[in-house]
Amino acid sequence: MTARPDPLRLAPGLTLALFLLPIGAGLLGTLAPAFGIFPALGETRLSLDAWRDLVSQPGFSTSLRLTLTSGFLSTALALLFACGFAALASTRAGTARLERALAPLLATPHVAVAIGLAFLIASSGFLARVVSPWLTGWERPPALAIVRDPWGLSYVAGLAIKETAYLVLMVLAAQGQVRAAQALAAARALGYPPLVAWAKVVLPAIYRQIRLPVYAVLAFSLSNVEVALVLAPGTPPPLAVLAMRWFASWDLSLYPTAAAAATLQLLVVVAGIGAWRLAEVVVKRLHRAWCARGARGGLSGPILGIGGAGAILSGVAVLGAIGMMALWSVAEGWRYPDALPRALSLRSWERATPTLVDLVGTTALVAAIATAVALALALACLENEARRDLKPGAGALWLLYVPLLVPQIAFLFGAQVALVRLDLDATLVAVVWAHLLFVLPYVFLSLADPFRALDPRYARIAAGLGAGPWRTFLAVKLPMLARPIATAFAVGFSVSVALYLPTLFAGAGRIMTLTTEAVTLSSGADRRVVGVTAFAQAALPLLVYAAALTVPGLLAARRRAAA
Amino acid sequence: MTGLVLDDVAIGLDGRPLVGPLSMEVAPGEVVTVMGPSGSGKSTLLAYVGGFLPKAFVARGRVLVDGVEIGALPPEKRAVGILFQDDLLFPHLTVGGNLAFGLRGSVRPAARRRAIVEEALAQANLAGFADRDPATLSGGQRARVALMRTLLAEPRALLLDEPFGKLDAALRQDVRAFVFARARDRGLPTLLVTHDAEDARAAGGRVIEVGGGPPRS
Numbered sequence: 001m002t003a004r005p006d007p008l009r010l011a012p013g014l015t016l017a018l019f020l021l022p023i024g025a026g027l028l029g030t031l032a033p034a035f036g037i038f039p040a041l042g043e044t045r046l047s048l049d050a051w052r053d054l055v056s057q058p059g060f061s062t063s064l065r066l067t068l069t070s071g072f073l074s075t076a077l078a079l080l081f082a083c084g085f086a087a088l089a090s091t092r093a094g095t096a097r098l099e100r101a102l103a104p105l106l107a108t109p110h111v112a113v114a115i116g117l118a119f120l121i122a123s124s125g126f127l128a129r130v131v132s133p134w135l136t137g138w139e140r141p142p143a144l145a146i147v148r149d150p151w152g153l154s155y156v157a158g159l160a161i162k163e164t165a166y167l168v169l170m171v172l173a174a175q176g177q178v179r180a181a182q183a184l185a186a187a188r189a190l191g192y193p194p195l196v197a198w199a200k201v202v203l204p205a206i207y208r209q210i211r212l213p214v215y216a217v218l219a220f221s222l223s224n225v226e227v228a229l230v231l232a233p234g235t236p237p238p239l240a241v242l243a244m245r246w247f248a249s250w251d252l253s254l255y256p257t258a259a260a261a262a263t264l265q266l267l268v269v270v271a272g273i274g275a276w277r278l279a280e281v282v283v284k285r286l287h288r289a290w291c292a293r294g295a296r297g298g299l300s301g302p303i304l305g306i307g308g309a310g311a312i313l314s315g316v317a318v319l320g321a322i323g324m325m326a327l328w329s330v331a332e333g334w335r336y337p338d339a340l341p342r343a344l345s346l347r348s349w350e351r352a353t354p355t356l357v358d359l360v361g362t363t364a365l366v367a368a369i370a371t372a373v374a375l376a377l378a379l380a381c382l383e384n385e386a387r388r389d390l391k392p393g394a395g396a397l398w399l400l401y402v403p404l405l406v407p408q409i410a411f412l413f414g415a416q417v418a419l420v421r422l423d424l425d426a427t428l429v430a431v432v433w434a435h436l437l438f439v440l441p442y443v444f445l446s447l448a449d450p451f452r453a454l455d456p457r458y459a460r461i462a463a464g465l466g467a468g469p470w471r472t473f474l475a476v477k478l479p480m481l482a483r484p485i486a487t488a489f490a491v492g493f494s495v496s497v498a499l500y501l502p503t504l505f506a507g508a509g510r511i512m513t514l515t516t517e518a519v520t521l522s523s524g525a526d527r528r529v530v531g532v533t534a535f536a537q538a539a540l541p542l543l544v545y546a547a548a549l550t551v552p553g554l555l556a557a558r559r560r561a562a563a
Numbered sequence: 564m565t566g567l568v569l570d571d572v573a574i575g576l577d578g579r580p581l582v583g584p585l586s587m588e589v590a591p592g593e594v595v596t597v598m599g600p601s602g603s604g605k606s607t608l609l610a611y612v613g614g615f616l617p618k619a620f621v622a623r624g625r626v627l628v629d630g631v632e633i634g635a636l637p638p639e640k641r642a643v644g645i646l647f648q649d650d651l652l653f654p655h656l657t658v659g660g661n662l663a664f665g666l667r668g669s670v671r672p673a674a675r676r677r678a679i680v681e682e683a684l685a686q687a688n689l690a691g692f693a694d695r696d697p698a699t700l701s702g703g704q705r706a707r708v709a710l711m712r713t714l715l716a717e718p719r720a721l722l723l724d725e726p727f728g729k730l731d732a733a734l735r736q737d738v739r740a741f742v743f744a745r746a747r748d749r750g751l752p753t754l755l756v757t758h759d760a761e762d763a764r765a766a767g768g769r770v771i772e773v774g775g776g777p778p779r780s
Contacts, residue, residue: 389618457647460615463638464645465665465716472639475664479655556655 006469008387011380016399018377019437022415023406027266029414033259040417041252050256054264057257059236067238067268070152071222074159075276078217081160081314082167083203084307086175090184090202091194098312099172105165105318107490107545109498111518112538114158114230115530116321118522119328121154122147124336126324132337141336148233155232159224161314163217167210168311174209175202195301200291204284211280212397216404218276219269223407226500226515230522239265240409244501247413248509259413266410273405322538328531348528355517356536363497363513363540366428370435371492374443375485381444382451383473386459392448400444403437412505419506426508434506435496443492450484451477482552490548494541514540565629566590567612567720567752572624574607574616582608582773584624589720589752594743594766596755599773605756608773609722612754613645614638628719628752644718644751646726646742650709652697658684658708659693665715683711687741703734710742714749721746723755727762739765 032038036047054060088095120126124141132138147154180202187197223240232238237245239261246258327341328334329348334341349356385392415434419425454477462472478485500515507516514537521530566589573583582604589595599605610616612626615638626634633641652661662680670676677693684692687707697705706726713721726742727735743766746753755766763770 455649455651456615457649457651458653460613460638460645461647461651461713462664463615464613464641464643464713464718464722466639466642466667467664468637468639476653480653482655 006384006387008380008384011377011384015377015381015440018433019403019440020399022418022433022437023403023411025418026411026413026415027406029417030259030262030266030410031414033256034263036256038256038259041255043256050260053257054260057242063236063239063242064264064268066152066233066236067222067240067265068272070156070159070232070238071218071268071272072276074156074163074221075214075218077156077160077310078163078167078221079214080303080307081164081311082171082307084304084309085164085168085311086171086206087195087198087202087304088308089172090175090180090198095308095312098315099168101315101319102165102169103545103549104322104542105315106169107494107541108162108318108322108538109494109515109541110158110162110224111226111230111498111500111515111522112325112534113162113318113321114227115518115522115534116324116538117154117158117161117317118147118230119324119527119531120317120320121157126320126339129337129339138337145233147231150233152232152238155228155238157317158227158231159221161317162227163221164311164314165318167213167217170210170213171206174206177209178202178205180206192296193301195304196296196298199300199304200287204287207280212401215273215276216401218272219405219407222269222272223265223409225409226519229519239268240407243409243413247409248504262407262410262413265407269405269407269410322535325531325535325538328527329535331528331531348532352529352532356532359512359514359517359533360536360540362511363515363537366431366435366503366511366513367439367493367496369428370432370439370496371443371489373432373436374440374492375447375489377440378444378447378488379451379478379485382448383477386451386456387469400441404441408501412501416505416508419508425506426510428511430506431503431511434502435499438499438502439492439495442495443488446491447481447484447488450481454480482555486548486552490541490545493544497537497541565752566593567754568625568627569612570625570627572608572611572622572626574604574611574620574622576620581620582611585771585773587771589754591750591752592747594746594753594755594768596757596763596766596768596770597773598757598760598763598770600758603773605758605773606724609645609724609754609756612720613643613722614641642717642719643722644713644716644720645722645724646709646713648725648728650697650702650705652705652708652712654697656697657693658689658695658697658700661697661708662693662712662715665712667717679715683715684708686745687711702730703738706730706734706738707741710745714745718751721751721753723753723757725757725759725762728757728759735761736765743767 033043034050036043036045036049085095089099090096118125122128123144123146125147128136128138128141183201183205184194184197187201188194192200225240225244228238228241232241236242243258243261243265246254246261330344330346331341332343332345332347384390412434416425419430424430458476458480459472462476467475497513498515500519503511503513503516514533518530518533518537521533568589569585569587571583572585574581585608587595597605597608607616607620611620611622614633614636616622624634625632628641628643633643652658653664656664659677659680662683663676666676666679670679680693681690684690687710689704689707692700692704697708700708723742727739730738739762755762757763
């Protein structure tokens with residue numbers, strides 16, 4: 001027989017090139033102008049002018065401090081909440097049942113959560129209305145900056161409540177892999193109360209597994225723009241917002257300063273992850289000594305309990321945020337301090353329909369194409385791995401996390417310059433490609449475990465029945481993986497819908513999605529209009545999640561009925 | 564030369580010999596049992612004959628089916644059927660769909676394919692089960708479907724990797740008798756791997772022990 005080379009061999013290389021090349025080129029395109037090299041402006045000499053300019057900007061140090069405090073604080077809170085929840089869930093069946101609420105919390109985009117949270121907690125928001133004027137005496141919204149407060153606390157809250165859901169998912173998955181239940185039972189048999197037992201024997205085992213996701217949360221919290229635009233103070237804003245403002249200005253002379261800020265953002269994230277890693281080493285030592293002391297009581301139980309309560313409160317806050325957006329989108333005559341609108345109507349929806357149809361169309365199209373391409377690449381890589389009996393190494397996992405660890409602002413500007421040169425900027429192709437960078441890691445990670453867990457003997461049986469590798473792949477593996485594939489599609493779709501900066505840069509501000517529109521509207525538009533857009537932004541991925549959970553079952557039922 | 568021939572087969576892992584060197588001839592309709600404790604490499608031997616040996620293993624020697632050397636062929640071209648401890652019926656296909664999956668594509672038209680599937684089900688005492696979901700079948704029924712699926716692919720040799728291990732005692736006898744009778748009817752050279760002496764007795768053929776010292780034959 002003739003041995004034709006299997007095209008799948010090219011899959012890993014192609015996949016890596018598709019997502020590492022733009023990031024590499026983008027980083028170069030950001031670093032060069034930060035050090036004075038910007039051929040478009042005729043600058044080709046190395047200089048530190050941009051850095052001098054950056055440091056002398058008013059509010060620069062405040063901006064940097066805000067970036068660091070909010071990034072670390074929100075990540076630490078989200079981790080505490082997630083661990084607390086996992087500890088409660090593995091010791092109380094009632095808490096475990098709350099896991100079902102996880103899918104909608106994961107699917108809701110950051111921006112929608114941030115906007116809904118602002119609707120809830122602002123001094124003119126729902127919570128203030130409920131207690132006004134009978135408790136507070138407020139007849140009109142007080143001049144109290146609860147949202148966009150100068151310490152960035154509402155910003156921290158917005159990041160923490162959203163990231164908690166992601167870390168809960170990661171912690172629960174890790175818990176399933178490390179046989180947490182047995183370790184927990186063993187420790188409890190030695191006289192440790194449940195939560196203390198969890199902190200002493202389960203936590204160290206799962207932390208190894210969730211380290212990369214935690215770094216990804218830290219990197220996002222230190223460098224995101226979209227949540228900051230809604231909830232963080234604006235004068236001065238966090239570093240990434242500062243950089244974006246300068247990039248987006250028409251003043252070309254600000255580009256080097258913007259590039260320096262974006263480069264600094266990269267350094268902040270790299271140093272931040274390094275500092276977190278050092279803290280891990282210290283905490284590990286302390287933890288070991290603490291375990292050796294053998295104390296059965298102490299503060300760890302209450303701390304985890306508070307963390308668990310924080311996780312549940314976060315979930316309630318996200319659901320409340322979604323409810324707020326829904327309510328505002330149908331509100332009619334909702335005056336301060338009424339707790340509820342006078343009447344409900346679909347007028348805001350009717351008025352928004354023409355724009356909304358366009359926005360939903362673009363958003364869904366980009367998300368569907370990017371996710372479909374990501375699925376194809378992920379499946380090709382995984383099938384290649386299976387055919388060639390390859391064992392994935394730890395290095396591959398780190399590569400996959402690169403787009404989630406490198407701050408978006410640090411490479412998207414450079415990537416946009418490259419897109420302009422290729423005459424691709426503001427095209428659908430560019431936006432889809434930019435989305436692919438962020439969709440692919442999530443799609444791959446959500447598909448890899450079920451794909452690798454598929455019993456290899458099914459493929460052997462199929463081969464023994466005369467089916468070649470492609471028939472086995474298409475007629476055995478894909479249908480057996482229908483459920484995880486549908487879930488991976490929903491995950492990728494919701495990631496794409498939520499992307500702000502990649503859409504903005506690759507689309508050169510001319511391709512609008514629900515997310516870019518929601519962010520734009522959030523600064524000052526009528527709450528009913530904001531409510532419509534933000535609710536639509538949250539609802540779209542939710543619908544796809546719901547479909548992903550039901551369609552494979554329906555298809556299987558129909559196949560059985562038709563067979 | 565018909566049947567299954569292993570000629571000086573030796574398999575090693577990490578530089579250590581695991582199986583063999585081993586030579587044997589399995590005549591059409593004969594069942595040869597390979598016995599040994601777990602970890603003795605007996606399943607590795609089947610993986611080698613079937614063409615699924617993981618890359619970490621190094622093998623030498625020749626495998627011939629009906630005089631044709633198959634060692635270099637991909638698994639799907641070897642015409643070697645295999646049954647595992649689990650029936651591994653494809654859960655996304657009906658019972659009939661599983662059987663049709665094994666049937667060659669050259670068998671046409673659809674009506675004839677259906678007739679062959681029905682005939683196979685009747686032979687397995689499962690007439691009328693074609694539209695059933697495999698999940699609704701009992702363990703013994705599933706095992707019989709798995710065998711019929713393998714036979715419909717018209718293999719020229721059969722590999723049995725502890726296929727009765729998960730069945731309870733009463734069922735085991737039935738399924739065992741059913742499998743051996745079908746293999747004999749079709750004149751299939753059969754290699755059975757097991758650690759259950761009862762399986763070996765029921766097979767009634769030669770027994771080869773591997774592991775725990777040099778192979779005795």
